[in-house]
Amino acid sequence: MKKKLDLLEELQGIDQTIDGKKAEQTTLKADITELEQALASVQSALTGHQTQMTELRRERADLDAAMHTEQENIKRSETNMKEIRTNKEFQAIGREITAARKQVSDLEEQQLQIDTRIEELQATIDTCQSELATLADSTKNGSDEKQAAITALQDIIDAATAKRDVIVKELSSNLVRRYTQLRDQRRGQAVAEARDGSCMGCNMQLPPQLYNTLFKGDEMYFCPHCQRILILKQEPAAAAE
Missing domain, CATH: 1.10.287.1490 (Helix Hairpins)
Incomplete structure (x- = not known):
């Protein structure tokens, strides 16, 4: 499961890069x-x-x-x-x-x-x-x-798109579809970090039990407030402190 979450986070980073470069192209x-x-x-x-x-x-x-x-x-x-x-x-x-x-x-x-x-x-x-x-x-x-500059940005977009295609092939079509829907609904952010008991996507407090469950990393969990996919980067020891 951790690998899928890592891939989703990487996919989101690539998509945000592509979105940013396309926005720059539009401005130019x-x-x-x-x-x-x-x-x-x-x-x-x-x-x-x-x-x-x-x-x-x-x-x-x-x-x-x-x-x-x-x-x-x-x-x-x-x-x-x-x-x-x-x-x-x-x-x-x-x-x-x-x-x-x-x-x-x-x-x-x-x-x-x-x-x-x-x-x-x-x-x-x-x-x-x-x-x-x-x-x-x-x-x-x-x-x-x-x-x-537009051409240079397109080269970056093309390279990012090629990398994106590789990642998408490693994920199930259902998961990619869910991820895409969330990105469309949540202004380009489908994956959000859970930190100090809160969802960084909507800044809402997560239920303590859900937050603690994230440390197991055995399933995919969603923020009950914004429905974004939650990822946890903190180590259990750091959370305990």
Whole structure:
């Protein structure tokens, strides 16, 4: 019986190691995801700025086209003015030229406003691109480092799993099933040490008769409070003291 208890204790130690290493892997994977999300966020912001820049340049091109049209209208009106014969026609063309020049002035103001926005946006894009390049390098380096750590942890897990398989083969399927159920129910701890009359799994006092019986080591006993498998590491002499 002592051998079975020793194997169960060893099995639990291995399982806890595997659980711990898997938890570390999960944390590292979350860190990689966080790095990638941060990079994606900056990339998305850059894409948004670039889309905005495309729209501003389109607006600027539209203004240029409108400006060209108005300037051509002024030239045509000025040419026509030389050919008019009546004062009424002269005044009409004069109004057309005035209106066109007013439109040109408005377009020039809009062009200046857009040019300012383009200049400011370009500065933002330049900063964003620089940040993206730096972040891309740090993300790759950080991800590579964390992935290497994940791989190293997996090697430990694989080795522990192989060792676990050997131990499981030495135990009955019923005992392994009971052990697994207890681990699931008791937050990963199916085996608990009995010490100084108490179960170290739930810290509850054990019945004195049960605690004394543990020294015999002839059977497998369970804590009446948490149902964990009890193991006793103390020597009878030490318990008597």
